[in-house]
Structures are given as structure tokens and as C-alpha cells.
Amino acid sequence: MDSDQETMKNLSDSDQGKSEDLFKSNYYEDYKSLPELDTYDISDASTEKPMTYSEMCRMEREVNEKLNLEEKESSEQKYLEIDHSLVSLFKKFLLSFEKNKYVNLIKKFCMENEESLYVNYLDLESFDDLFIKSLLSKPEDTLFILDKGLELAVKDFFPNYFKIKPKVHVRILNLPVLESIRGLRNLHLNTLVKVNGIVTRVSNILPQINVVKFVCTKCNGTFGPYVVDKPDFKPNSCFECNSKGPFMINSQETLYKDFQKITIQEVPGSVLPGNLPRNKEIICYYDLIDKTKPGDEIEVVGIYKNNFCLSLNNKNGFPVFSTAIEANSILNKQSEFSTLKINEDDIKLIQKYSKKENIKQIIINSIAPSIFGHLDIKKAVALALFSGERKIFKDKVVRGDINVLLLGDPGTAKSQFLRYIQGIMHKSILTTGKGASSVGLTASVQRDPVTKEWALEGGALVLADGGICMIDEFDKMNENDRVSIHEAMEQQTVSISKAGIITSLNARCGIIAAANPIRGKYNTSLNFHQNVNLTDPIISRFDILCVVKDVIDVEMDTKMGKFVLENHTNQQTEYKEKKKKEEEKEMMPQDLLKKYLVYARNNIHPQIKEIDLQKISHFYTEIRKESLNSSGIPITVRNIESIIRMSESFAKMRLSNTVSQQDIDDAIQIALGSFINAQKFSVTKQLRKKFSKYLLRNQEEEIIYFILNDLLNEKIKCSGNSNIFVDKNDFEKIARSQGCKITKMFYNSKKFGELFEMSGSKIKRIN
Known part of the structure; x- marks a missing residue:
């Protein structure tokens, strides 16, 4: 037993001798004094009081706000x-x-x-x-x-x-794809789109919050800033007192950006019949504000976005989003035909047509080919489509658009002409006198349903800016409504002074109006005023007055009956084929006529010479003197401007930048025809005889050429030689016997030089 205890003691001593000494022999060194390390450096010690708990919380919030701002950027x-x-x-x-x-x-x-x-x-x-x-x-x-x-x-x-x-x-x-307003779908959301339309409404300029700071109404603590990227942005709680509000915006430290909302509508010419034009809201920021006004046709490139609409949600019962386009660029289209593309082949064909001698007659024949006759109306419509030149001076602006009034018996295709113009003219508005009010024709000021601000909305004349506005049943309009368009017809502006908005909108459009006589049918025993319920101020603003009478004529009635029956049947008779071939030679296809209009209105700017102005002045003196003796329409200075506009329109038909003598003669003939047709039947014959030198000028020239060709043909037939001459004195003697007077201008004309050759007193046809 003792030996075992001794053995264990020896083992214990041996293990202790082999164990690790953790402190070793110098463990006292760890407790040695080091003064340079055992004292604190007080050179950078702050003398400020330590931060309180509230100050530490505020410091933490500021750091969080900065981090929050970075996240919300x-x-x-x-x-x-x-x-x-x-x-x-x-x-x-x-x-x-x-x-x-x-x-x-x-x-x-x-x-x-x-x-x-x-x-x-x-x-x-x-x-x-x-x-x-x-x-x-x-x-x-x-x-x-x-x-x-x-x-x-x-x-x-x-x-x-x-x-x-x-x-x-x-x-x-120049985004390559042009989307229609009615074609925008959910696939276009948050994508870049391009649309075009007419501006119908422009809101006021409002400041929109960009970066906002709030003030708590309970503790007056300010917190923020927040980048506002949603319209319904609200903070959750106050960082000072943790209250849920209410909060006020700190307007002094809040950053704003300008904001404006405009509404565009589909271009009327691009909307299919029977469909209502669609609208779309455009959001504008920065320098895009006030780039447009009601009536302008614009092209918008922007991001198609959606926004939750509470009113739509309540109305439909399920989440519905309203959509708008946040504009990136807005291009104002100056041309009324800007969406119609013309290639080089079209230009060559247009110029080829313009070189034809009877191009003006070809264009007139191409107007409303489905309507038989009424060449005077077709001529007036053609003049209105091509229009004159707008002149801008330092102190005034002279309109270039031509206004036409169609007055006539029922069933004379007046409304059909208006429908035709609506189809061929890119920018055209058709309305009726009975269904149009003064604000519907000019402009109105309406309260925006969202912002509750007053917004300007253009009427028919403003939306037709750069095109033509057609008013059917013009005589059925209220007199007060008719007075409202006086300014638009002459000055081509619409002045607004309503709800604190004082401005002027452009209404640079021609007006073609159709009206019926007071008693249903036009009475030729009465003058123009007694047949229509219109005042002198409104009549004097029309450049051309077309009186359409339903006269019984057996020959014309037979031709019209055949024409109408052929339109309603599919029988291809020999007569119809022959007639169709003849008409195709003297008519222009409708697609080409549209492009011809585009090219002429955009590229041709005719000017008139001073010598020609003297002729117009002389005619004005004569017809004004005659108007004082008659009881027809009054002749004013506006009639001189009307003749100049019509002359420029005729020059555009020829694609010429210079108004010719023939253009002025044609314009005078139309102006004189409007004046004579507005007189009583008893005075008409006398006036035609008195002004026959103006009315028969074209007919006289045709008679002279017919006489000359007839003389040459007779001599060629007798001699059998095509290289034959006609004596100048003999030719003039025969022409005088037919009541025609030949001047030096006839021999110096371009047409005579192209057809005939003159050597001394001998005239020869060019082969």
C-alpha cells in the first residue's frame, strides 16, 4: 500500500517537471510600469460638451437621410x-x-x-x-x-x-416608326414612341415638386430631402416626434421644375369615316413648355407612361391606369401636308404635268370627278385648295387663303363638294352651322378636371390652321355665332379674353361655306342680299361667290341623267368606255392631285409685277363705279386683294413663281362672274355686255387661233403643200370681221411662238 503511494508521488513529480510553464520566469515584466503608454494624450481633446441622446438621434437621422436620398435618386x-x-x-x-x-x-x-x-x-x-x-x-x-x-x-x-x-x-x-394615337397599347408602355396630332388644349405652366422637404406641424421639425418620383409620395412618420402627421411642405428648401400638360388629337384627315378622333395627353418639362399652341400640328417623341388613376378605379371597380406621353422632343410641323411623302418620281411626274398647256383646265376637271357639271364651283374649289400667298409686313399681315361661299338651290351637290374637299385636303375640318357655336368655331376656356386650372381649347377654325375649314348650312347659324368668325376670316386670328386668359390664336385657314336661299330656291328677280340671310360684313370677306341655280335644260338634264345612271350601274357600254378614255386624257388621278397640291403649296411662291397691278386697279375702278348704280353686292378694297390671291393660285397650278397676264385675266373673269351672278336677272345681260372685254378674253383668243388655223388648213388643202404662208393683213381683216381685235401682245405670246412662225407679214405653222 505504501509502495503504491510512493510510486504515484514519483509519477506526479515527473509529470510536473515536464509540464509547460505558462508564466515562464519573467512574468513580472507584464506588470512593469510604462509611463508613455499609461497616460492619455489630451492635445486633441474636445472642449465641447458631450452629445445628448436627442442630438445623437438627430445625427443618425441625417446620415440615414443622406443614404435615403442616394437610394431615391x-x-x-x-x-x-x-x-x-x-x-x-x-x-x-x-x-x-x-x-x-x-x-x-x-x-x-x-x-x-x-x-x-x-x-x-x-x-x-x-x-x-x-x-x-x-x-x-x-x-x-x-x-x-x-x-x-x-x-x-x-x-x-x-x-x-x-x-x-x-x-x-x-x-x-426622326424616330423611324410613327405610331398612331389609337394604336398605342400596353406593349408600348415605358418605351420610346413617336406620334403626331393637332394640339387641342394647353394648360397653364405649373411648378412641379422635384426634391421636397417636409415640416412636422406638431414639433416643427424639418426632415428630408426626398426625390419625388411618384405623384402620391408621402412620408411615413416624423423623425423628431415619430408622429404620423400632418406634414407641411417646406417651400423655401423644396426644389421645383416647370410642368405643362397639352392634349393632342388625331389629325382629322387620318381618321376613318365614322370614327371619333382620339386624344392623348403630353407632359412637357423644361424648355419644351410653351413650344406649341392650340391648332398646331406637332410630332412628339417621348416615353409612353402609365399612372394610377383613382377616378378611373372608382368608376370601373378594378385597378385602371391612365396613360400619357412624357415628351422628349416636340417638332412643330409648318407644312399642312407634312405627313404626305413625295419621292423623286412623283416630282418628275408633277413637273411633267405642269408643262402641259391646259394644266389649269386639267386640275379643274379633276376636282370632284363624281359630280357632273358645276365647272364654276370646281374652279372656285381648285383656287381655294391651291390658295394665294400670305404676306407679312411690319405693321400688318395680308391673308393668302381664299374664302368661298356656295349659295344655291337644294340638290345642287353643295354638301358633296365639301365632303370631297375633306377627303382630298390633308388638314380639313367639316362642321355644320346649326351644330356649331361661336366657341366651337373659335376657341373656349375650360377648367382642367385634374389641376382645376383654366385651360385654352381651340375650336374648328383654330384646329384647321394651315388647312381648310368647311361650314355646311352656313345660313342656319345664329347671327351672334357668325359675328364671332369675322376676325378669323380676315385677320386669321382668334382673340380670347376669358377667365383671366388674354391671348390670340392663329386661324390661318381658308373657309368654304355652303348656304341655301331664304325661300328655298334662288329667285333671279331679286338681288343677292334678298336671297340670303347674310350681312354685308360677312359677304365682303368671301373672295368668290358661287350662285348655283337648278335651271331646267333638256340637253344638260339628259347628260346628267346618263352620268348618274352610269355611276349606279356596272354596265361597261361603248359610250362609257369612250367617255372614260376622253376624260382620262383631261384629268389627273386623285392620288397625284393630292401630291400636286403638296408640292405647289410648299414650294411655289408666285409674285406679281407692278405693270399687272395697274390693270387690276383699272378694273377695280370700273366695277366699283358700276356697283354704286346696281343693288348687288358691294365692291370694296378687299376685292382687289381677292383678285391678287386668285392670280397667285392660278400661278401655283402652273407651278410658276411669276404671275402671268393670263392668270390675272382668269382671276378678273372669276371676280366679275361673282359680281354679275349676284345681280338681278334684268341687270345681268347689261353687265355682261358692258364687261365683255373681260369675260370673253379667253374665248376671243380661242376664236383668233381657230381663224388662223382654219385659213392655213384651207390653203394647205387647196395647194397640197404643208409649207404654206398666210398673209398677216388678210388674217387680221377676217378676225376684225368676227369682232376680234389682234394686238402685238398676241404675236409676242409664248403660245403663238410655239405654234407659228412669222417672217415679215407672212405667218407659217411650225411642223
């Missing part, structure tokens, strides 16, 4: 950090594309203190398709990145420019 900032290379690529595009094309544009828009650079979509596509992929997938993010790239490019040339303009923007033009 929307996805554009994150996208910029991820694809910073796209910013550099766009800057490279601006500085190197096509011989400094955009460098010059940047310098120009900076010199003019602008904030938008317009970039062609096709240029971006040709430089690098990465831009196109980004615009298609994330248009809002990409546009933000392009703006950043433009900022860098501007800083290279003008480092201090952003002291003048804090922001610059890239505007995309």
Missing part, C-alpha cells in the same frame, strides 16, 4: 454607375461624328443660351447600335445618361455654361 444614377462607358461613348459621338456636325451644334446652342441639343436617331444608329439597344430597353435611363454625356461635352467648350443653364438635355428626332 432613381435608377438612372445606378444605371450611370454601371454603364459609365456609355457616357464616354456618347461624348465621343458628339465630338467626332461627321466632321464635327454636333460640335458646331453644341457651340451654336450654347451661344444662343439654349438647353437642348437635337440628335438624329439615325446618326446614333449609324455610330453605334449600343445607343439603340439602350433606348429600346431602358429609354428613361438612357436619356439620363445621354444628358450626362452632353454635360461633359459642353464643359469641354464652355466650362462656366452651367452657371447660366443648370441642366442640358438631349432631344431625339
Whole structure:
């Protein structure tokens, strides 16, 4: 037993001898005094009082607010950090594309203190398709990145420019696909789209919150800022007192941006019959504000967005979103035919037609080919379609559009002519006198249902700006409503002074009105005033008065009966085929006529010579003197301007930039015809005889050419030789016997030089 205890003791001693000494022999060194380490450095100690708990909480909130702001700066900032290379690529595009094309544009828009650079979509596509992929997938993010790239490019040339303009923007033009307003669907949401339409309403300019700070009404604590990216943005609670509100906006520290909403409507010419034009709201920011006004036709490139609408939700009973287009660029179309494309082949064909000698008659025959006869109305409609030239002086503006009044018996196709014009004219508005009020024709001020602000909405004349407005049943209008269009017919503006809005809108359109006589049928024993319920001020504003009478004529009635029956039957008789071939030679296809109108109105700007003005002045003196003796329509200075407008319209039909003597003669003939047709039947014959030198001028020229050709044909027939001459004195003697007077102007005319050759007193036909 003792031996075992001794053995265990020996083992214990041996294990203890082999164990690790944790403190070792110098463990006392760990407790050694080190003064340089055992004292605190008080050189940087703060003398301020320690922060209280509330101050520490406020400090923490400020840090959180900064972090929150960075998170709420929307996805554009994150996208910029991820694809910073796209910013550099766009800057490279601006500085190197096509011989400094955009460098010059940047310098120009900076010199003019602008904030938008317009970039062609096709240029971006040709430089690098990465831009196109980004615009298609994330248009809002990409546009933000392009703006950043433009900022860098501007800083290279003008480092201090952003002291003048804090922001610059890239505007995309010429997007290849044009969407219709009624064709926008959910597939287009959050994508870049291009639409066109007519501006119908423009709201006031309102400040929209961009970055906001709030004030708690309970503790007066200020918290924020927040980037407002949603219209219904509200904070959850106050950071000071944790209350749920109410909160007030700190207007002094809140940042705003300008906001305007416009409404566009489908172009009337693009809407199928029986369909109502659709509307779409356009949201405008920054320099896009006040770029348009009611009546303008615009092309909008923007992002198609949706927004939750509480009123629609309550109405439908399920979540419904309202849609709008946030505009990136707005292009104001100056041309009324801007959507109609004309290629080089069309231009060659148009110019080929214009060289025809009887091009004016071909155009007149092509107007409403489904309506038989009524050449005077067709001529008036053709003049209104081509119109004259608008002249702008320092102190006044002279209209170029031609106004036409069609007055006649029922069943004389007046309304059919208006429907035809609506189809062939790109920008045209058709309304009726009974269903149109003064504000419906001019403009109105209505309260916006969302903002509750007064907004300006254009009427028919404003929406037809740059085109033609047609008013059927013009005599059925209320007199007060008719007075409201006096300004629009002559000054071509609509003045508004309602609800604190004082402005003037453009109504640069021709007016074609149709009316019926007071007693149902036009009474030729009465003058024009006694047949229609219109006042002198409104009548004097019409350039052409067409009186349509339903006269019984056996020959004409037979032809009209055949024409109507052929339109209602499919029988291809020999007579119809022959007639159709004859008409095709003297008519222009309707598609080509539309393009002819486009080309003439956009490219031809005729001018009149001073010598020709003397002739118009002499005619005005004669007809004004005669109007004082008659009881017809009054002749005023406006009739001189009407003749000039019609002369310019005839020149446009020939695609000529110079008004010829023949154009003036044709215009005088129409003006004189309007004056004579408005007289009593008993006075008509006397006036025609007195002014026969103006009315029969064209007929006289045709008779002279007929006499000359007849003389040559007779001599050729007798001699059998085509190279034969006619004596000038013999020719003039025969012409005088027929009541025709030949002047030097006849021999110097272009037509005579193309058909005949003159050597001394001998006249020979050119083979």
C-alpha cells in the first residue's frame, strides 16, 4: 500500500517537471510600469460638451437621410454607375461624328443660351447600335445618361455654361416608326414612341415638386430631402416626434421644375369615316413648355407612361391606369401636308404635268370627278385648295387663303363638294352651322378636371390652321355665332379674353361655306342680299361667290341623267368606255392631285409685277363705279386683294413663281362672274355686255387661233403643200370681221411662238 503511494508521488513529480510553464520566469515584466503608454494624450481633446441622446438621434437621422436620398435618386444614377462607358461613348459621338456636325451644334446652342441639343436617331444608329439597344430597353435611363454625356461635352467648350443653364438635355428626332394615337397599347408602355396630332388644349405652366422637404406641424421639425418620383409620395412618420402627421411642405428648401400638360388629337384627315378622333395627353418639362399652341400640328417623341388613376378605379371597380406621353422632343410641323411623302418620281411626274398647256383646265376637271357639271364651283374649289400667298409686313399681315361661299338651290351637290374637299385636303375640318357655336368655331376656356386650372381649347377654325375649314348650312347659324368668325376670316386670328386668359390664336385657314336661299330656291328677280340671310360684313370677306341655280335644260338634264345612271350601274357600254378614255386624257388621278397640291403649296411662291397691278386697279375702278348704280353686292378694297390671291393660285397650278397676264385675266373673269351672278336677272345681260372685254378674253383668243388655223388648213388643202404662208393683213381683216381685235401682245405670246412662225407679214405653222 505504501509502495503504491510512493510510486504515484514519483509519477506526479515527473509529470510536473515536464509540464509547460505558462508564466515562464519573467512574468513580472507584464506588470512593469510604462509611463508613455499609461497616460492619455489630451492635445486633441474636445472642449465641447458631450452629445445628448436627442442630438445623437438627430445625427443618425441625417446620415440615414443622406443614404435615403442616394437610394431615391432613381435608377438612372445606378444605371450611370454601371454603364459609365456609355457616357464616354456618347461624348465621343458628339465630338467626332461627321466632321464635327454636333460640335458646331453644341457651340451654336450654347451661344444662343439654349438647353437642348437635337440628335438624329439615325446618326446614333449609324455610330453605334449600343445607343439603340439602350433606348429600346431602358429609354428613361438612357436619356439620363445621354444628358450626362452632353454635360461633359459642353464643359469641354464652355466650362462656366452651367452657371447660366443648370441642366442640358438631349432631344431625339426622326424616330423611324410613327405610331398612331389609337394604336398605342400596353406593349408600348415605358418605351420610346413617336406620334403626331393637332394640339387641342394647353394648360397653364405649373411648378412641379422635384426634391421636397417636409415640416412636422406638431414639433416643427424639418426632415428630408426626398426625390419625388411618384405623384402620391408621402412620408411615413416624423423623425423628431415619430408622429404620423400632418406634414407641411417646406417651400423655401423644396426644389421645383416647370410642368405643362397639352392634349393632342388625331389629325382629322387620318381618321376613318365614322370614327371619333382620339386624344392623348403630353407632359412637357423644361424648355419644351410653351413650344406649341392650340391648332398646331406637332410630332412628339417621348416615353409612353402609365399612372394610377383613382377616378378611373372608382368608376370601373378594378385597378385602371391612365396613360400619357412624357415628351422628349416636340417638332412643330409648318407644312399642312407634312405627313404626305413625295419621292423623286412623283416630282418628275408633277413637273411633267405642269408643262402641259391646259394644266389649269386639267386640275379643274379633276376636282370632284363624281359630280357632273358645276365647272364654276370646281374652279372656285381648285383656287381655294391651291390658295394665294400670305404676306407679312411690319405693321400688318395680308391673308393668302381664299374664302368661298356656295349659295344655291337644294340638290345642287353643295354638301358633296365639301365632303370631297375633306377627303382630298390633308388638314380639313367639316362642321355644320346649326351644330356649331361661336366657341366651337373659335376657341373656349375650360377648367382642367385634374389641376382645376383654366385651360385654352381651340375650336374648328383654330384646329384647321394651315388647312381648310368647311361650314355646311352656313345660313342656319345664329347671327351672334357668325359675328364671332369675322376676325378669323380676315385677320386669321382668334382673340380670347376669358377667365383671366388674354391671348390670340392663329386661324390661318381658308373657309368654304355652303348656304341655301331664304325661300328655298334662288329667285333671279331679286338681288343677292334678298336671297340670303347674310350681312354685308360677312359677304365682303368671301373672295368668290358661287350662285348655283337648278335651271331646267333638256340637253344638260339628259347628260346628267346618263352620268348618274352610269355611276349606279356596272354596265361597261361603248359610250362609257369612250367617255372614260376622253376624260382620262383631261384629268389627273386623285392620288397625284393630292401630291400636286403638296408640292405647289410648299414650294411655289408666285409674285406679281407692278405693270399687272395697274390693270387690276383699272378694273377695280370700273366695277366699283358700276356697283354704286346696281343693288348687288358691294365692291370694296378687299376685292382687289381677292383678285391678287386668285392670280397667285392660278400661278401655283402652273407651278410658276411669276404671275402671268393670263392668270390675272382668269382671276378678273372669276371676280366679275361673282359680281354679275349676284345681280338681278334684268341687270345681268347689261353687265355682261358692258364687261365683255373681260369675260370673253379667253374665248376671243380661242376664236383668233381657230381663224388662223382654219385659213392655213384651207390653203394647205387647196395647194397640197404643208409649207404654206398666210398673209398677216388678210388674217387680221377676217378676225376684225368676227369682232376680234389682234394686238402685238398676241404675236409676242409664248403660245403663238410655239405654234407659228412669222417672217415679215407672212405667218407659217411650225411642223
